[in-house]
Amino acid sequence: MSWTGGYTIASARDVAKFYWDLLGPDRYILSEESYKKALQFELIPDMKLVYGAGLMIETANLSDYTATPNLTMNDTCAFVGHAGETYGFSSV
Numbered sequence: 001m002s003w004t005g006g007y008t009i010a011s012a013r014d015v016a017k018f019y020w021d022l023l024g025p026d027r028y029i030l031s032e033e034s035y036k037k038a039l040q041f042e043l044i045p046d047m048k049l050v051y052g053a054g055l056m057i058e059t060a061n062l063s064d065y066t067a068t069p070n071l072t073m074n075d076t077c078a079f080v081g082h083a084g085e086t087y088g089f090s091s092v
Contacts, residue, residue: 023080039080043068055080 010018022029030038037053044050048068050057059069061077069078 019081055082058083 018029021027023035027035034053038055039052041050041052041055041057050069057069057071057078058081059067059078061067061069071078071080
């Protein structure tokens with residue numbers, strides 16, 4: 001199950017630091033070219049998934065969980081990240 005689970009165990013702080021280093025103002029994990037590709041989102045209609053190269057636009061919108069997420073949502077529930085899912089477990 002390593003394809004979906006990734007076998008990663010980390011604290012919330014470490015995950016936050018990883019995303020800061022990946023996407024923050026002083027990011028250094030990705031080259032500028034890879035960073036731009038990761039943020040070139042395209043809609044996968046069957047799944048209502050907006051996906052780039054390893055990143056997706058997620059939503060925590062509980063009032064309309066069927067809405068396709070986008071970064072201009074008025075309720076500010078949309079964010080860039082990547083969900084982690086495996087049998088019996090899901091994380092965002």
